[in-house]
Amino acid sequence: MTLRERIGVVKMGSDPAILNGMGIWERLKNRLGAKSPAFAPVPEELWLRILLQHRIFSGLVDVDKALLRDLSARFLATKKFLPVGGASASQELMLAVATQACLPLLGLDLRWYRDFTTIYLTPQAYTVTQTVEAKGGIIHEYEDEFAGEAFALGPVALSIPDIHASGRGDGYNVVIHEMAHKLDGLDGAYDGCPPLHQGMDGCAWTKEFSLAFEDFRKNAARAGRRKGRVSIDVYGAEGPDEFFAICCEYFWEMPRVLLKEYPGVYEQLALFFRRDPAAWQR
Ligand SMILES: [Zn+2]
Secondary structure, eight states, X not given: OOHHHHHHHHHHHHOHHHHTTOOHHHHHHHHHOTTOOOOOOOOHHHHHHHHHHOGGGTTOOHHHHHHHHHHHHHHHHHOEEEEOTTOOOOHXXXXXXXXXXXXXXXXXXXXXXXXXXXXXXXXXXXXXXXXXXXXXXXXXXXXXXXXXXXXXXXXXXXXXHHHHTSSSSSXXXXXXXXXXXXXXXXXXXXXXXXXXXXXXXXXXXXXXXXXXXXXXXXXXXXXXXXXXXXSSOGGGGGOHHHHHHHHHHHHHHSHHHXXXXXHHHHHHHHHHHTOOGGGSOO
């Protein structure tokens, strides 16, 4: 069975509307629910500009473009943007966040982002003092730079320069990264495994991600000693949660790189997101 057929099987298994032969708009209305708040459509000129600026949208088929535009408008109507530290938020910036946040929702829906409302926008990446306990109970402090952050059951923070650097098709995407943490933590555990759909195999997910993570950690360590090469951001070696978030970035930004490096992980993500971006023409 091909990946496309398998995505179809999982999708049909968990979305009975498809079995009833409903059209895309009926399914969309059904999925979003009649009680969604009123929302303003995305203005045409702004929409076209956002599509042009972000290479990751260039492979979308028309139906997915329409779905993304609708999801983004609903995202803007239900989330609150709070610029801090002298930052300001233009309509274009907020739409850039909304569209990239909603790209992973094309095969899901907005309920996957139900545990947060507020998005803080910071004028630049910021440093946070972290503590770590070493052997013997000695506490070490170090400064960590954050381009964004997803707080458990709370808001998301995104640095504006990093938002601007996202969506170029080069593998880096702070919006998708933080949203991936939100998807991951929806079951209460930030462990690199979001709640899976009916019909997906949890054992297959764990096996593929564990094998890939171990391999990736080894390669990242070798690259750190200048003895190896990694084509995926080594930040993914920090832990299974970061590896999942980084793989999500590559899935949407450089899907063919992820497919080549870790085909088993790519397949699990394709089943979860119900899309196959490596097959898109960009
Ligand atoms: Zn992260």
